[in-house]
Amino acid sequence: MDRNELHRMIRVDQAGEFGATRIYAGQLAVMGDRGPQSAEIRHMAQQEEVHRARFDEVLAKRGVRPTALHPFWSAAGYALGAGTALLGPEAAMACTAAVEEEIDRHYSQQLDRLAETGAEPELADMIAEFREEEREHRDAALAHGAENAPAYPLLAGAIRLGCRLAIKVSERI
Template sequence: MELTAHLRPAEGLAERVLKVNHAGENGAIQIYAGQLLVSRITARSMRSELSEFQSHERKHRSIFQAELKRRGVRRCRSYHLCGAGGFVLGFVTALFGASAIAATTAAVESVVLRHLERQIERLTAVDAEAVAAITSIVLEEQQHHDLSAAHAQSSRFWVRVLTPVVAMSTETVIWLGMRL
């Protein structure tokens, strides 16, 4: 997926990336909201970790929001779509329990980390402030991935079933966000 394709003329790559990342963080917050709602019944043991992850995502969203505000750039048109889709994804996958929750988070974070790495590579020589904003969240996103992947190992079934669906959904939302 080419990051520079179909940019609106008034915005550069950094602005589009920041907008999409901001919308994605909103989606992540809502994934955890859906998971937290259902985990009261299906995965009580994960609630503390999910709450912590959600607080990280709120902080990440604030970082991108501040950078957008500093640049005078409005949020992405996909912001609410990411939120609604995230909530549905979190809610539905949490119905299947802790292993499905973990597999979902690992799949989302795998895609996100790959995109963050590419963004940093593409923007390093172009926009130091955008790179700083993106870099500031990478360690926590990696932590979410690693902890969730470790939890998901207990159920290869959910990893096999959810990973391709969740990964493709995440890629699609990013692709749409870069074009809206």
């Protein structure tokens, strides 16, 4: 694995974790502390803050430039979170389920690549740990009614597509 590939990997992961913190901030701004979904979102948001902070450390330690799109991801993540929460708690959970499904896929691809090259065992361990927590988030969102959101297949599909595009763009910019 060359330096550029490794930097793209770290850059996009840090951007993704940052985006997740913004999604949850938007959801909590709308939902407040009402209902079991809010408590679950608050818990997931705390874990995402830890993920982001750890990727911030990796970024700094390795001299990886962050994505230039941070201001955009900040606004877009917050808007996605607030917008889905405005549709109701099930839509907020649908957002989480969709995002985490894509992050699971993305982290799994990265772990396959790291295993293939035998590179960066510490990074691989961190990504594997975070992937398990992201899977827990997806499962919790489904347990809290994500699939009951209005137009769930359409909503989830659109969010998943947006995530895939965000990943591709953040790797490069």
